[in-house]
Amino acid sequence: MAAPDAGMLFVQFAKVGLSGFGGCLPWAQRALVEQLRWLDQKTFTELLGIAQVLPGPNVCNLALIVGTQFAGWRGAAAALGGLLFAPCLIVLALGAAYAHFGHQPQVHAALSGMASVGAGLLLASALSLLRGLSGRWADVLLAMAACSALGVLGWSLWLVLAVLVPAALALHAYTGRRDG
């Protein structure tokens, strides 16, 4: 498949952005690997890993990396811009509607229910990841520490990461040496 230029990157990532309700990554995978065949699965997984260890939303980082690979900084800007411009406009339109109709008690009631569900979804994603840590008690303890540090002690994000990520690296290196 011919390498995409900035224009193609913009259009295709715009499609990904518009299809991604509750998470764009599956759509990004489908588009990049299966439909457009710009990347093979192995490359996609590698780039996704890099996107995850850098700050920023995973799918946004992925767009930047893929865009850069194919078309330099223009590609990066096109991919990210494509991904976000329509969702931003839509969310602002929703905000305007909320400002207009938000005073009605039914709207509050419905949104409140949706917010409760949203919190539940967040908890589910956390618990699902927690399941993935099964058996590695050190990791589970670190997760609990992170949760308490932010929620109870009121630590800032960077402090939690600055303390716990090196701790995890050290722990993993230590246990790796013991088992290896």
Place this chain on the structure above:
Amino acid sequence: MADPQVLWTLAVFFGRLSLQAFGGVNVALGSMQRFFVVEQQWLGAAEFAELFALAQTAPGPNVIVVTLLGWRVAGLAGALVSTLAMLLPAALLVYLCACTLVRGRQQQLVKALLAALTPATVGLLLASGAILARSSNHGLSGWVLTLVTAVVALSCRAHPLWLIAAGGLAGLLAGHA
């Protein structure tokens, strides 16, 4: 016209948050709630939760909740400033890394970093979920909804949008009860 002081405060907050939000915006929701509701007192806890819910119903990456929050506080200028501040610092870093990508050699490092990040991410997500739940739930029905959602989401592959719509319906019914 938007207050420049407010715009500056938004820019600084989100600019700093940008480089800390590993794994996405959701880990940063707890910090955002604290900033908007407790520190700046720009929004009530319930309204923060409702804006989060509203952003969920829009397509796209959920970083756009930042757009909505910025808009609510300072109009279109606030939306623009918040979104750009949240995106650009991390985007610049990612772009620089993408330029120097030599994939084969980095895989070990990436795997090790990912394994080290995951426990912290889990904890931060849990905390954010709890903080958001406290903001959204004003009674037993809210907590029931949250817990039921968590159980359902964990046990089957239901599309989140259905669950959110069901939550809206449940909220409407509970409101009339």
